[in-house]
Structure formats: C-alpha cells, structure tokens
Amino acid sequence: MGEKIALVTDSLSDLIPEIVEKYKVTVVPISIHFGSESFKDRVDITDEEFFERLKTSDVMPKTSQPTPNDFEKVYKELLEENDHVISLHISNKLSGTVQSAFMARQDFPEEQQGRIHVIDTLTGAMGEGLIVNAAGESIEKGSMVDEVLSRIKRAIDTSGIIWIPGSLKYLQKNGRIGGASALIGSILNIKPLIGCKESVYTVEKIRGLKNAVPKFIDYMKKKISPATKIVACIINNNMPKEAAELERAVKDNFNVTKMFHSGMGAGIGSHIGPDSFGVAWYAAE
DSSP states (O other): OOOOEEEEEEGGGOOOHHHHHHTTOEEEOOEEEETTEEEEBTTTBOHHHHHHHHHHOSSOOEEEOOOHHHHHHHHHHHHTTOSEEEEEEOOTTTOSHHHHHHHHHHTSOHHHHTTEEEEEOSOOHHHHHHHHHHHHHHHHTTOOHHHHHHHHHHHHHTOEEEEEESOSHHHHHTTSSOHHHHHHHHHHTEEEEEEEESEEEEEEEEESGGGHHHHHHHHHHHHSOTTOEEEEEEEEESOHHHHHHHHHHHHHHSEEEEEEEEOOOHHHHHHHOSOEEEEEEEEOO
C-alpha cells in the first residue's frame, strides 16, 4: 500500500479546475481588496467579476497573502487522512504566501512537521499551477513522497512562464512603470515580454503584437532543448487570436505531450490588467 499524499497550493497558481479536481488539490485563497471591500479569491469573487471591477474601479486592487492560520487549518484536516501534505506556492519574492505556510508548519509537533512539505515553486500563475500538475501526476503513479519531491524539483528546474500584457495602463497604475514610459510605449506600440523565475523580469520589449509570437518562440528555444518533451499551458485573457497563434507556434516548434489552457487570475491580473496572453511549461518525463 503506497503513501497517501495530499496537495495544497494558493490561488495565485491560477490552477484550472481540471487539475484541481483530478488530483483533489486544496487551493488556499489570497484576499483581494478594493478599497474597504475584501474578497477571498475565487471564493467570494470569480476571475470574471474581478476583471469587471478592475475596469470600472477608481481604486486599484490590493492583494494579501493567506494567514498562517489559514494554512494550519488545512494542514490539520489533511493530516488526519493522509501520510503527507505537499504545499506548493508562489515565489517568495512575489508574495509572502510561502512564509505563511512555513509559519503554519512550525506550529505542529515535530513528528507532524516531518509530514508537511512546504515548497517555493520560484514562479507564479500557471507556471506554479503546472508544478502542481507534475506533483499530481507523480502521486497518481503511486510514487512515494521522496520520489514526488524529486519530481517537483525537476519540474521547477525545467519550468518557465512568459507573457505579454495587452496594455501598459495597469502596469503604470501599479507603479511598475512610469507615466512617461507608458505614454511612449503606447505611442510606439511597445509591449514588454515578461518572464517569471523567482521574480518578475522583462525578457525584452517588442514593437507591435504581430512580432510577439516569434519572440516567445525564440526565448523558449533558449530554454528548451530540441529533444525535450514538454507539458505546456497557453494563457489567454481576452486575447484569443494571439493566444491561438501562440499555441500553434508552440506545437509546431516543440514536442508537447500535454497542452492545458487557462486564464490569468486576480493575483497577476491586478498588476497587468484584464488583457494578456502567454505560455508556461516544464519538461515532461
């Protein structure tokens, strides 16, 4: 009889229902604040409702991480029926969520602490979500916890995520870029190709969306060897034409064993706005 292993993540993973349901993943929500109003992400407010508010709100939303108590409740419940809990979270350079999870773990007796495995995925959005998928696949095969943890490490080491915002407006509103940069970018139709590994960074600046997809592929080719099989996810928030073009290019240029589709949730969406497209991946086994 194999070990019973439960998976936990945070809602910043943008985890799609297909993966949540297949591997019975517990998703701990972040909180979203519009002024004095607060919502639990994907519990009190859907992604669609969030972006509608984002478009019409006078105030920019803020987000806050789950509390250690939020995680403690989840871990306590899952340990009653499982041998181990693996808790996978957004990069600690983007959110304090993983620190809350570590603090919750420390409140358990030493024996139980050894059964709770808190992991920083070094990424976010469906980059993080795909790491959860890799863990679920390994558990489904009957792997012991050490094997699952090794699989997670390999997935993290080979993972990547890049995307483009449809507008610079929200990056400016959040102070990520200055007003002058936003104005010049809009006039010249320049968009940043954004990546995330530990922290968010600009891969390069692209003039015109028609030039975007080749830039995605060029970057991915630097990260993925020709012989490598990948699991990928196309991210589409209100940019279906561009996302479909990107999906075709990824399938044409790489050996994709599984392709998921997702949107971008409130966590990243609060910074880049309601329109974006991109791709996440990790090496298949």
